[in-house]
Each structure stands twice: as structure tokens, then as C-alpha cells.
Amino acid sequence: MTELEQTLSSGTSNAGAYQDYAIETKSLTKAFSGREAVSDLSLRVPVGSIFGFLGPNGSGKTTTIRMMLGLVSSNKGDITILGQPVEQLNQLARVGVVVEGPGFYPYLSGFDNLQRFAEVSYPAQKRLNPETSKLRRPDILQSLERVGLVGAKDKKYRAYSLGMKQRLSIAAALMWPRDLLVLDEPTNGLDPQGIVEVRELITSLNQEGMTIFVSSHILSEVEMICSHIAIMRDGVLQFQGSVEDFKGSLSKEFSLVTSQVDLAKEILVRFEFIDLHSCKIEGNHLTAQLSSENIEEIVKTLVEQGVGIRSVGLVEPSLEDAFVALTGRSSNVS
Template sequence: MGTSTTSEPETVIATRDLTKRFRGGQLAVDRLDLTVPRGSVFGFLGPNGSGKTTTIRMLMGLIEPTSGSTALLGRPMPVEAGRVLPEVGALIEGPALYGFLSGRANLARIDAADPTSEPRTRRARVDTALKRVGLAAAATKKARAYSLGMKQRLGLAAALLKPRSLLVLDEPTNGLDPQGMREIRALIRELAADGTTIFLSSHLLDEIEQVCTHAAVMSQGRLLTQGPVADLAAGARGRLVVTTPDPGEAARVLEVHGVHGITVSGPRVTGHPPAVDPPDLADLNAALVRSGVRVRSFAIEGTSLEEAFVALTGEGFHVSD
């Protein structure tokens, strides 16, 4: 089970007006108000350069904000970093490893650097962490001989040396093959089921949809939206789909009634109803029938998280940060 602070805050990560401006005036993060609820698997999304990694580094006290505030586990950062960070595991921008040491020796050294760890049980903790990420068989191999995916696994193992209230993971499946990605996602679900809150930065939308309960979308340093994953997708306008042997006439009628982005593919006509004063769908169907359009099917398809992302940012989602 994940450990927790005495006060049991319902919000595990909270930022208020968090801002980072680098030398030269570059505004990387602009007045960010982020709320991560306890027990969630929280996906952090955004195009390249949106400010995700800068935000994560501020959360962990690696860089100082220009202004604003950050709290982890109900405690202000970085003021109470000494009390907070023992309860937080992190994998940020890839693990820093000693290439001349084995995987097991790397973890033992990391564990020894934690003043709260118990030396007598170190070997057991290290072996358990290696097993959880699938590296038990490679424990004695030098880290410099590890593949990128193995290094990612070892970094995650370091974050799991002790029970954590919060895990902050930056691209945790980077470099993994499909089987490895499935294993890490299953591990994330297992950790979440045990009560650990997980903050997950990823450029893989299927990863977010498969494992995350909540998400936030960043663009150009600003927060566009946050909330339950299902609500983010539902919040984007759905797509109207009409199947008919009269696609040309159907497209004309739909356009007259404000449907835009119309495409015709064989008998299938698709488009997006207007966001402002959208027509009643029953009336729209009736208008098609009155115009002699033979309607075989008429429906609104729900949007995917990818469609919601594009609608919010105007960008595709082949991104990393």
C-alpha cells in the first residue's frame, strides 16, 4: 500500500499561478492551476514545448518557479521537500545511472542515499523492485550494456524501492517494445489499485486512454483543460454520421443547417454540428427526409481523446516533451 501524510489531503498535487520564465524572457509555464486528486492516475498531455517537463521539474523542486506556488501531498514545495520527497518516487527525463555498476548495484546505491531506508533490508527491497519491472534476470549486467528500454525499467525500479504516496513518471514506456509497454501499464494499474497516486507525462494517447483516470492538456505553457479522461473526450463536439444512397443531397442539406467540415465517402456523410445553437438532431433528420434523402442510419459518434486534443490545441499528437 502507498504511504500517506497524516493530513490525508484529497489533492495530491496542487499548483496556483505557477509560472516559469527563463532568461531571455521565454515564458515556459504561464499561471498554471493544476489539481491532481488522490488515488488518480493523472495523464499530463501537451505538444512539444508546451511546458510539461518544465512543470514536472518545478513540482519536484529541481528548478524554482518565477512565481506562483506548488504543493505536493498537502505540503508546500520546495520548502518542505525534505518531508515530502521520501513519499514520492520519480522517473524524470530518463534515469541517471552508473554505467560501470550492475543494475542491482545501481539500485543499492540509490537506496543507500535515502537516509530513511533500512540497510538490513536493502537487498530484499532491491530484488523486489527488479522483479516488479522484469529485470531480475539482468540484475548483474552492467548498466552500460542495458538497452534504452531496460534503463527505463531500472529507473522505474528505483522509484519503487519503497512504498510511495505519489509516483511522478515522465514518459515511462519510452524505448520499450510493445510487450514491455503492456507490462509497465499493467504495473501502473497495479500500483494505482494499491492506493498510489500516479502523475504520468506521455505522448502516447492510447497509453493515457488505457491507464489514466484523469488528464490535463497543456499548450504553449498554459493549461487548456483538466478533468476525468471520459469528460475530456465527451467535451469535444461529436461527429454526425449519416449513411444514405443520396450522399450529395445529404451533404447539401447538412451544410444548409450549419454542419461544417463535411466529408463524403461512398454512402457515408460526416460533419460537425455547430458549437453555438446546434440544431436539434431530430429536426435535422426530418429535414433530410423532407428533402428526399433516404436515411439508412443517423448518429453522433463520440470523439476520441485524440480528436479532443486536436480540437483544443489545433495540433496533431505526434509529440514529446
């Protein structure tokens, strides 16, 4: 067990000060030039969760994160981080943050960059930490080890892959013991391999006991690791809760296979069985949200109107479809 892991698992954290939520916001609101970027947002991030903060571009994720960390003021609302109002700041020492990659020097190695970052941050960390005397200079090698970069520690930053650069940003956020890690779009711009690396790192940090708050505009990139999600649209919360609750809240989709899909669609819409906007056709396969769940009636009507049916049923919608329905946008399009 590394020293940092020991610190996390021993009683030196302030875990006693809060129990249920690592982050709690109430009616948080922020407007820029009279236009609300975040409206009346009440979030509850359970201790120990990997919390996916989802929404398309411009839906207010970064603004929310900046307010949570006291980087931008809110117009209205309260924020509690690790059991204390964010204004009191001293809990922020327990929060690791990757909002925008810290300014790393391309011509320095990963190790030298972290060393420089530590020198700059150490006085601030000491000021922020209520147990100042206990705060030691960080063990840089240990931070690099945690993100799997020890082997590349002497390589120049500019020679790092995007995934390595992102992991170095996370290493910088982990130089001091943290209870909460806030990551703003950590998989942005990464290739599939880099995305897997960051996902695995998030999972392993969470297994050590850290609560992770991670934003993304691509549901599929974080869905499989998150225990909880919140979905934003135009600054307004559309859903928050466990991933299981989210799946349970979705209504089933009508699924039909027929060689006469266009005719079937026309009839289903004409008889008001389906919502036209939710109707998708791929080859011989039609899926749609049902206006009524009366499958027998639907099949009877289709057959009477001359549609041959190969198969018909109700299926669980994919999370991606549900995300699109809630946000009005595909999460894969930026």
C-alpha cells in the same frame, strides 16, 4: 507482502498530513526569455489517482513537473506536494521521480546499476526524510522484483530492451517508500509490448496505494489506466477532471453514411449545419461537429438537395478526437 508494501500500507507514511490532493498547484507560471511555457496553472491531483498529464510536444509538461519537484523555480504561483509547500523539501523524500532516465552505466548489470544509484542517493534520502533514523538502505532485489526485473538482474544494462530500461528507472525511483510517483513520458520510445509493461506496472503500483502522476503526449497510451486527466495546450490548461467527466463534457458528433459524401459535405457546410474544420470523410462515412442539433432539418435538407442517405445519427466522439479538438494536434504525431 514485501517490506516496502508493508511500509506503504502501514501508518509510517505521512498520509495524515494531506487528504484530498497529492499535488496542488495554484496559478503556476514559468516564462523562458519572456515567453510563458506554463501559464497560470492550477492543478489538483487527487490522492490515490492515476493522473494523466497530457499535451502535445512543447505544451509545458516537463516544465510543470520540474517546478513541482523544485528542479526549476517558478515565476509565480504555489505548489503543495503531499500537503506541504514544495520549498520545504522534506516531503520530497516520499516522492519517486523519473524525469530523465538516471544515468545508468551500459557496462554494469541492472543490479549493479541500482546498487551504485542507491549509494549515491542514500545520503540525500536521509537528509530529505524527516524520520531519518528509520530510513534503511534500500533492498535492491526487492525494487527489481517490483518491476519484474529479478530474472534479468545480472544482465548488462546495454542488453536491456527499452521497456526494461524504463522499468529499471522506475525501480530506482522505488527504492525508498513512496506515496507519490511522478513519471515524465515513461512510454516514450517504447514498442507496444514495452508500453503494456509500463502500463501494467503503473496500475499495480497504484493498487498498492501510490498516487501516480504520469505525463504523455499520446493520449491512447495512458487513457485506459488513468482515473483523471489534465490536458495542456501551449502552457495553458484546457481541461482537468475525471476521465468520465471528460467523456461527459464532449458534444456528440454527426455521422452520415452516403455514396455522395462530397456533395453531402458541400451542402452541410453551405447550409451551416456543420463546422467545416471538424468534418472528416472516410470512404462513404462523414463525421463532423454540428452547429445545430436539428437532425430532422438536416436530413430533410440533404434529401431535398438530392443526397441519398444510408444511415445517419449522433455518436460519441472518441477521446482521441476530443484531444485533437482541444490541443489542435493529433497526439500520435510528435
